Amino acid sequence: MNDMRIVERDVSTAEIKINARDVNVHYGTSHALKNVDIEILNNNVTAFIGPSGCGKSTFLRCLNRMNDTIPSAKVSGLIALDGEDIYDSKVDPVQLRAKVGMVFQKPNPFPKSIYDNVAYGPRIHGLTRSKAELDQVVETSLKKAALWNEVKDRLHSPGTGLSGGQQQRLCIARAVATSPEVLLMDEPCSALDPIATAQVEELIDELRNQFAVVIVTHSMQQAARVSQKTAFFHLGNLVEYGETGQIFTNPRDPRTESYISGKIG
Amino acid sequence: MTDISASPAGKSKGSSLLELDSRTRRRNAAERRFQIYGIVAIAIALAALLMLLVSIFSGGSSAFRQTFATFDMTLPAEQLDPEGNRDPAEMARVTTIGYQNVLRAGLVAAVRDAGIVPDGVADADITGILSPEAAADLRNRVLANPDLIGTTVDIDALVHGRIDGYFKGRVTMESAVRDANITPERLQIAEAMVENGLMSTRFNWGFVTKPDASDQRPEAAGLGVALLGSLYMMLVVLVLAVPIGVAASIYLEEFAPKNRFTDVIEVNISNLAAVPSIVFGILGLAIFINFAHLPQSAPIVGGLVLTLMTVPTIIISTRASLRAVPPSIRDAALGVGASRMQSVFHHVLPLAMPGILTGTIIGLAQALGETAPLLLIGMVAFVRDYPDAPPEGLFDPASALPVQVYNWTQRADPAFVERASGAIIVLLAFLLVMNAIAIILRRRFERRW
Numbered sequence: 001m002n003d004m005r006i007v008e009r010d011v012s013t014a015e016i017k018i019n020a021r022d023v024n025v026h027y028g029t030s031h032a033l034k035n036v037d038i039e040i041l042n043n044n045v046t047a048f049i050g051p052s053g054c055g056k057s058t059f060l061r062c063l064n065r066m067n068d069t070i071p072s073a074k075v076s077g078l079i080a081l082d083g084e085d086i087y088d089s090k091v092d093p094v095q096l097r098a099k100v101g102m103v104f105q106k107p108n109p110f111p112k113s114i115y116d117n118v119a120y121g122p123r124i125h126g127l128t129r130s131k132a133e134l135d136q137v138v139e140t141s142l143k144k145a146a147l148w149n150e151v152k153d154r155l156h157s158p159g160t161g162l163s164g165g166q167q168q169r170l171c172i173a174r175a176v177a178t179s180p181e182v183l184l185m186d187e188p189c190s191a192l193d194p195i196a197t198a199q200v201e202e203l204i205d206e207l208r209n210q211f212a213v214v215i216v217t218h219s220m221q222q223a224a225r226v227s228q229k230t231a232f233f234h235l236g237n238l239v240e241y242g243e244t245g246q247i248f249t250n251p252r253d254p255r256t257e258s259y260i261s262g263k264i265g
Numbered sequence: 266m267t268d269i270s271a272s273p274a275g276k277s278k279g280s281s282l283l284e285l286d287s288r289t290r291r292r293n294a295a296e297r298r299f300q301i302y303g304i305v306a307i308a309i310a311l312a313a314l315l316m317l318l319v320s321i322f323s324g325g326s327s328a329f330r331q332t333f334a335t336f337d338m339t340l341p342a343e344q345l346d347p348e349g350n351r352d353p354a355e356m357a358r359v360t361t362i363g364y365q366n367v368l369r370a371g372l373v374a375a376v377r378d379a380g381i382v383p384d385g386v387a388d389a390d391i392t393g394i395l396s397p398e399a400a401a402d403l404r405n406r407v408l409a410n411p412d413l414i415g416t417t418v419d420i421d422a423l424v425h426g427r428i429d430g431y432f433k434g435r436v437t438m439e440s441a442v443r444d445a446n447i448t449p450e451r452l453q454i455a456e457a458m459v460e461n462g463l464m465s466t467r468f469n470w471g472f473v474t475k476p477d478a479s480d481q482r483p484e485a486a487g488l489g490v491a492l493l494g495s496l497y498m499m500l501v502v503l504v505l506a507v508p509i510g511v512a513a514s515i516y517l518e519e520f521a522p523k524n525r526f527t528d529v530i531e532v533n534i535s536n537l538a539a540v541p542s543i544v545f546g547i548l549g550l551a552i553f554i555n556f557a558h559l560p561q562s563a564p565i566v567g568g569l570v571l572t573l574m575t576v577p578t579i580i581i582s583t584r585a586s587l588r589a590v591p592p593s594i595r596d597a598a599l600g601v602g603a604s605r606m607q608s609v610f611h612h613v614l615p616l617a618m619p620g621i622l623t624g625t626i627i628g629l630a631q632a633l634g635e636t637a638p639l640l641l642i643g644m645v646a647f648v649r650d651y652p653d654a655p656p657e658g659l660f661d662p663a664s665a666l667p668v669q670v671y672n673w674t675q676r677a678d679p680a681f682v683e684r685a686s687g688a689i690i691v692l693l694a695f696l697l698v699m700n701a702i703a704i705i706l707r708r709r710f711e712r713r714w
Binding site (some may be wrong): 098120124 | 591594600
């Protein structure tokens with residue numbers, strides 16, 4: 001907690017990456033997310049915490065329009081990435097998702113080789129011109145995901161043969177390979193053991209140098225460890241959003257305090 | 266925690282673990298009973314399969330063997346090529362009757378030379394053992410190769426179906442007495458010829474390659490046209506039903522909006538799979554033949570009708586296997602910015618491939634064995650000419666394996682019963698080959714996730 005002031009200073013200099021205003025999400029008749037206003041800063045890790053079903057994953061999936069795949073989901077309000085409305089009718093979600101990468105709760109590598117897993121994004125987006133360039137992207141992505149040393153000798157063995165923690169880092173490498181501007185992570189450590197969790201957390205901290213990272217987590221310790229900003233969701237409302245240190249030490253809303261101290265959720 | 270470990274073992278609740286209580290006994294008994302039901306069910310199924318195979322193979326394996334009379338004779342030029350210039354067009358004027366006389370004379374000479382018949386036996390009894398088809402075979406052979414005329418050739422003549430039946434146990438001396446087509450004397454001559462090496466029963470490729478033959482000559486009937494017809498129809502079904510079925514199910518499963526209209530389509534596809542096949546036959550007759558004026562008895566029409574029948578099966582199984590692909594794979598693909606089409610074709614479809622192949626093969630196997638719709642579109646016709654090579658051959662008349670079986674079981678001569686069983690063996694072999702291909706393909710596509 002001593003370095004909290006450094007973190008605070010860091011936050012104040014960052015620019016706004018995603019600006020959400022009055023976001024509402026309905027799944028059929030249920031109102032999953034109510035009037036959410038939030039500003040997500042570049043080069044910061046923003047953690048979404050809250051009890052199950054509070055809408056934090058729903059909001060995360062709004063940020064790269066993954067909710068489009070759910071027919072009953074209806075999103076209203078404004079979500080702007082660098083000032084551009086991502087729900088504008090001119091926006092192709094495919095292009096958006098190349099900019100806003102996502103890592104899922106359960107490691108979900110493709111049933112292909114490690115190399116093909118990482119190379120898939122650059123290939124479909126045509127990011128590289130030659131095989132050598134692609135090799136380079138795969139290598140740097142795996143290095144960013146701290147997986148290179150473990151897999152460099154077996155790049156062509158199946159990605160599904162890796163351990164759970166390695167698979168999750170492979171998924172991170174796959175998301176990083178398209179050089180996104182924002183990385184969304186939906187409980188990336190919930191299926192991992194403590195050692196793998198520590199590796200992924202370390203990785204998240206390094207990744208924020210290159211892009212904005214948004215992480216949904218059930219572990220408040222994790223939120224406290226990795227994030228600079230924390231948002232607390234409860235029953236579809238964004239209850240409180242602020243610097244992580246402030247949220248955990250001096251929450252303004254009584255609901256936040258109850259949740260952090262374990263009284264609700 | 267400490268309470269539990271402190272309590273003496275086995276006496277905590279007053280019951281011993283070493284004795285089963287009545288509830289556990291009942292549950293175990295129910296489980297054992299259920300296992301017995303299962304074993305009985307499997308045993309019944311296996312017994313039925315065994316009976317089926319035994320009856321087919323005992324009745325049909327003899328269809329692959331045929332009795333031939335083998336002897337040498339010189340082909341007389343003056344009778345077979347009266348003009349003497351070996352021109353096939355002129356030689357074709359000599360009809361099968363001409364060849365029959367030559368062949369009969371040759372056989373009589375060969376048999377009398379061997380000295381196996383008493384002098385009193387009439388020539389008619391010797392020549393009566395030949396099949397009417399034998400002369401036609403000889404004529405085809407000579408017309409294909411006119412240089413044979415005037416030389417001494419080995420003759421391999423089909424013998425009469427009753428003689429063949431005698432060596433296969435279908436005809437006996439007693440039954441021959443009452444049979445207008447055969448006499449005991451001829452059977453005795455045949456037996457003597459076998460002893461002298463003039464007649465033998467051996468494997469008969471003709472059963473698989475030759476076309477069907479008329480009621481009077483079961484010994485010449487073969488499956489050639491039916492096999493080609495079935496093969497052509499399978500090609501048509503494969504080329505049409507698989508792309509249509511797979512494309513339709515991908516669209517319905519991955520792209521189509523879920524609304525009342527697609528619900529109606531879905532229900533109708535399921536219903537279509539349950540429609541009796543003869544209804545498809547009527548549909549094919551009305552649309553493809555009466556309206557589109559496609560030729561009757563043609564594999565293209567049969568293939569189209571069977572395609573209509575197979576598509577629902579393929580759609581249902583393809584959709585099931587697409588649904589079985591874990592949604593996390595779709596999320597992963599969409600998450601790195603793949604379009605929906607890319608996620609389907611790069612990731613979902615390869616994972617669903619084994620299931621799709623299984624459904625496709627089940628559909629094709631059904632189509633291969635289907636008889637009823639083919640009867641309605643005229644595939645039951647008697648066809649002796651081979652269809653041409655595809656694509657033109659698809660419009661030539663042909664038969665189909667199951668229809669040939671149906672056809673042969675209706676004929677009077679018991680020799681056709683044997684041939685029908687033999688045709689079923691060929692049909693089963695066809696199915697086995699298709700299933701084997703499917704299994705090989707599945708192995709190749711199968712991946713774990």
